[in-house]
Amino acid sequence: MSKIIVLTGAGGVLCSTMAKALAKMGHQIAVLDLRKEAADAVAAEIKQEGGNAIGVSGNVLEKESLQAAKKEINEAYGPVDILVNGAGGNHPLGTTSNPFFAMEDLQNKEDGFKSFFDLDPKGIEFTFNLNFLGTLLPTQVFATDMVGREGCSILNISSMNAFTPLTKIPAYSGAKAAVSNFTQWLAVHFSKVGIRVNAIAPGFFLTDQNRELLTNQDGSPTDRGNQIIGQTPMGRYGTPEDLVSTVEWLCGDGASFITGIVVPIDGGFSAYSGV
Structure with a gap:
């Protein structure tokens, strides 16, 4: 049965995929992104392939913006059945320069160098807001359509960092751990009104956000990229298509008794001790 699905952050590589x-399954898709041109471009690709989609502008950190987007979607399609909270990201001001603190870091005055003690609260706040509030606020707005109806669900995007935090990115790791916890909380909270809530936890996928961190200009892996591949038993980065079957499953009626889980999609990263 065709459903109305809203995906936030859907102008990006992973959520556009x-x-x-989901459009190829016959669903009506609202591609929501802060960048209207990116949302429109994805919607146009879907329509070119015979699907049904609209591009919608929306800021996941502004409730009024989301309410305006919801009105537009409701007028085009009707009440929302499924929400995929795909918006998220990191900020360099919430990232340390080195994976491990060293005594000499206290005297390091290099431009741009950040030890733990130099982390900027604004960068940390940005990261927490984008990932956690950027999940909570769209849920507050769009889940009002779902209460008391059958076949409705919410899918959040967690991360490997929520299981075991990566070095250098404490703000992002903490924010994604909050998303996983919120997924469980919300699944229980909505359990009596027919809304399922689950999450996926992608491992390592090359995106515009992390490409410079994981690969050199010639395409070869950086030291950090080599570390990640070395810790991934399947020996490669994920591709956006690797997410699709799990997303289809959790959004589908075949998962009607599944709620409150976080599914790793990580090539074995979370199972590997390194030895």
């Missing part, structure tokens, strides 16, 4: 896959 999810949007296209």
Whole structure:
């Protein structure tokens, strides 16, 4: 049965792939992104392939913006059945320069160098807001359509960092751990009104956000990239298509008794001790 699905952050690589896959299943897709041109571009690709989609502008940190987006979607399609909270990201001001603190870091005055003690509260606040509030606020707005109806669900995007935090990115790791916890909390909270809530936890996927961190200009892996591949038993980065089957499953009626889980999609990263 065709459903109305809203995906936030769907102008990006990973969520646009999810949007296209869900459209191919016959669902009506609202591609929501802060960048209207990116949302429109993804919607146009879906329509070119015979799907049904609209691009919608929306800021996941502004409730009024989300309410305006919801009104537009409701007028185009009707009440929302499924929400995929895909917006998220990191900020360099919440990232340390080195993985491990060293005594000499206290005297390091290099431009741009950040030890733990130099982390900027604004960068940490930005990261927490984008990932956690950027999940909570869209849920507050769009889940009002779902209460008391059958076949409705919410899918959040967690991360490997929520299981075991990566070095250098404490703000992002903490924010994604909050998303996992919120997923469980919300699943229980909505359990009596027919809304399922689950999450996926992607491992390592090359995106515009992390490409410079994981690969050199010639395409070869950086030291950090080598570390990640070395800790991934399947020996490669994920591709956006690797997310599709799990997203389709959790959004589908075949998962009607599944709520409150966080599914790793990580090539074995979370199972590997390194030895």
